[in-house]
Amino acid sequence: MIQFKNVTKKYKNGNLVLKGINLEIKEGELITLIGPSGCGKTTTMKMINRLVEPTSGQILVDGKDISKIDPVELRRNIGYVIQQIGLFPHMNIKNNIAVVPKLKKMEKSSYEKRIEQLMEMVGLHPEQYSERYPSELSGGQQQRIGVIRALAAEPSIILMDEPFSALDPISRDQLQDELIRLQVEVKKTIVFVSHDMDEALKIADRIVIMKGGEIIQSDTPDRIIRRPKNDFVRNFIGENRMNESENLMVEDVMVANPVTVFLTRGLAHGAKLMKQYRVNTLLVTDQHRILKGIVTKEMLEEQYRNEDLTLQDIMKADIVRVQIGTSVVDTVEIMKQHGLNSVAVVQGNGQLAGLVTNSSLIDALLKQM
Ligand SMILES: Nc1ncnc2c1ncn2[C@@H]1O[C@H](COP(=O)(O)OP(=O)(O)OP(=O)(O)O)[C@@H](O)[C@H]1O
Ligand SMILES: [Mg+2]
Structure with a gap:
C-alpha cells in the first residue's frame, strides 16, 4: 500500500x-x-x-x-x-x-x-x-x-x-x-x-x-x-x-486457596481429594494450618495398599517453602534451582498462605502486561 x-x-x-x-x-x-x-x-x-x-x-x-x-x-x-x-x-x-x-x-x-x-x-x-x-x-x-x-x-x-x-x-x-x-x-x-x-x-x-x-x-x-x-x-x-x-511479590502470583488436607487423614481420602480437585499434589497441614509437608500422587500410589497409614506417615516433610514477601523473581529462581513446578508459600509462623504454580505465575504475569 x-x-x-x-x-x-x-x-x-x-x-x-x-x-x-x-x-x-x-x-x-x-x-x-x-x-x-x-x-x-x-x-x-x-x-x-x-x-x-x-x-x-x-x-x-x-x-x-x-x-x-x-x-x-x-x-x-x-x-x-x-x-x-x-x-x-x-x-x-x-x-x-x-x-x-x-x-x-x-x-x-x-x-x-x-x-x-x-x-x-x-x-x-x-x-x-x-x-x-x-x-x-x-x-x-x-x-x-x-x-x-x-x-x-x-x-x-x-x-x-x-x-x-x-x-x-x-x-x-x-x-x-x-x-x-x-x-x-x-x-x-x-x-x-x-x-x-x-x-x-x-x-x-x-x-x-x-x-x-x-x-x-x-x-x-x-x-x-x-x-x-x-x-x-x-x-x-x-x-x-x-x-x-520484579516488584511483584509472591503473594501477588500465588493461588491463595490450594488444596490442603489434615495430616491425620488416610490415603484414600487424599486420593479422593486429588481426583475431586484434579491436582497431583496435596499440601498437608495441621489444625493450625501450619504446613507440614506435601503428598504427591506417586507417593500415594506407592503406599496405597497399606490401609493403616495416614498422610503424615508418607508425606515429604523437608519441602521448599517461600515466605510471604519474597519477590517473584526470587521465587522463580528458587523453583528453578530445585527443579519445582510449584512451591508452597508460608507466613512467618509456618502457616500456609498459598501455592505458586507455573500456571499461577503465567496468569499473574499476563495480567501485568
Ligand atoms: N522544515 C525544516 N527545516 C529544517 N529542519 C527541519 C525541518 N523540519 C524538521 N527539521 C529537522 O529534522 C529533524 C527531524 O524532525 P521531525 O519533525 O521529523 O522530528 P520528529 O521525530 O517528528 O520530532 P518530534 O517528536 O519532536 O515531533 C529534526 O532535527 C528537525 O530539527
Ligand atoms: Mg513530530
Missing part, C-alpha cells in the same frame, strides 16, 4: 535527518511511528502526502511513485490529523467535516449521511453538535471532530501526527479506544505518530521505532516487547514495564 524505498531527507543546509528509510505499510494496517523528539517521525509522515519531498529514494502508494502524482490530488485521498486539530474556527462542525467531501465533489446526500454516522460513532450527536463552532467544543471533542473529518472523505490512508498528545489522560484513553473501534469498522491504512509507547502498544498493529533518522525495529507490539532488538528499544519500551515483575 505505502512503500518507502531508501528514502533520505536533508533539509536546506542541514544534516541528513532521514538516513535511508525502507518501510512497507500494508493495506488496512495501523502502524505507529515512535521515537525520540527530532528522530524524523513527522518528516517521514509528511512525505506520504508530499508536504515534504524526499532528497533521494522513492515513495510508492498502491505501486505508484507519488512524485508523479499531483500533490493536491494525492492529499484528497489522504486524511491528515494533527495535534493542533486545525478546525476552521469560522465554520460550524458539520461544514468543517464536509470540507474535503465537498472538494472531492462527493454527492451531498451521501456525505451528509456519512457525517452523521461518524459523529454518532464518536458520541457527538449531530442534532446537538452539527451547528456549533469549534470554540464551543472541548479540546477532546474538537480532537474527535478532527479524527472524523479525516475519515469523512473516505480516504484510503490516514496520517495522524500525535493527534491525542494535547489531551488529558482520560480523554486520550477514550479517543484511543474510539480509534481502535473505528479502525475495526472502517479498516483504513493509518500511519500514527506517537512518542508514547503505551499508546503505541495499545493501538498499533505494528510499531516502527525510529532513532536519529533510522528505523531501529519494526514489529508487532508483542514481538517488540518479547524481543526488543537492542538496549535502545528496551529502554524505550520502558524499564518499568519490564521491571514491574
Whole structure:
C-alpha cells in the first residue's frame, strides 16, 4: 500500500535527518511511528502526502511513485490529523467535516449521511453538535471532530501526527479506544505518530521505532516487547514495564486457596481429594494450618495398599517453602534451582498462605502486561 524505498531527507543546509528509510505499510494496517523528539517521525509522515519531498529514494502508494502524482490530488485521498486539530474556527462542525467531501465533489446526500454516522460513532450527536463552532467544543471533542473529518472523505490512508498528545489522560484513553473501534469498522491504512509507547502498544498493529533518522525495529507490539532488538528499544519500551515483575511479590502470583488436607487423614481420602480437585499434589497441614509437608500422587500410589497409614506417615516433610514477601523473581529462581513446578508459600509462623504454580505465575504475569 505505502512503500518507502531508501528514502533520505536533508533539509536546506542541514544534516541528513532521514538516513535511508525502507518501510512497507500494508493495506488496512495501523502502524505507529515512535521515537525520540527530532528522530524524523513527522518528516517521514509528511512525505506520504508530499508536504515534504524526499532528497533521494522513492515513495510508492498502491505501486505508484507519488512524485508523479499531483500533490493536491494525492492529499484528497489522504486524511491528515494533527495535534493542533486545525478546525476552521469560522465554520460550524458539520461544514468543517464536509470540507474535503465537498472538494472531492462527493454527492451531498451521501456525505451528509456519512457525517452523521461518524459523529454518532464518536458520541457527538449531530442534532446537538452539527451547528456549533469549534470554540464551543472541548479540546477532546474538537480532537474527535478532527479524527472524523479525516475519515469523512473516505480516504484510503490516514496520517495522524500525535493527534491525542494535547489531551488529558482520560480523554486520550477514550479517543484511543474510539480509534481502535473505528479502525475495526472502517479498516483504513493509518500511519500514527506517537512518542508514547503505551499508546503505541495499545493501538498499533505494528510499531516502527525510529532513532536519529533510522528505523531501529519494526514489529508487532508483542514481538517488540518479547524481543526488543537492542538496549535502545528496551529502554524505550520502558524499564518499568519490564521491571514491574520484579516488584511483584509472591503473594501477588500465588493461588491463595490450594488444596490442603489434615495430616491425620488416610490415603484414600487424599486420593479422593486429588481426583475431586484434579491436582497431583496435596499440601498437608495441621489444625493450625501450619504446613507440614506435601503428598504427591506417586507417593500415594506407592503406599496405597497399606490401609493403616495416614498422610503424615508418607508425606515429604523437608519441602521448599517461600515466605510471604519474597519477590517473584526470587521465587522463580528458587523453583528453578530445585527443579519445582510449584512451591508452597508460608507466613512467618509456618502457616500456609498459598501455592505458586507455573500456571499461577503465567496468569499473574499476563495480567501485568
Ligand atoms: N522544515 C525544516 N527545516 C529544517 N529542519 C527541519 C525541518 N523540519 C524538521 N527539521 C529537522 O529534522 C529533524 C527531524 O524532525 P521531525 O519533525 O521529523 O522530528 P520528529 O521525530 O517528528 O520530532 P518530534 O517528536 O519532536 O515531533 C529534526 O532535527 C528537525 O530539527
Ligand atoms: Mg513530530
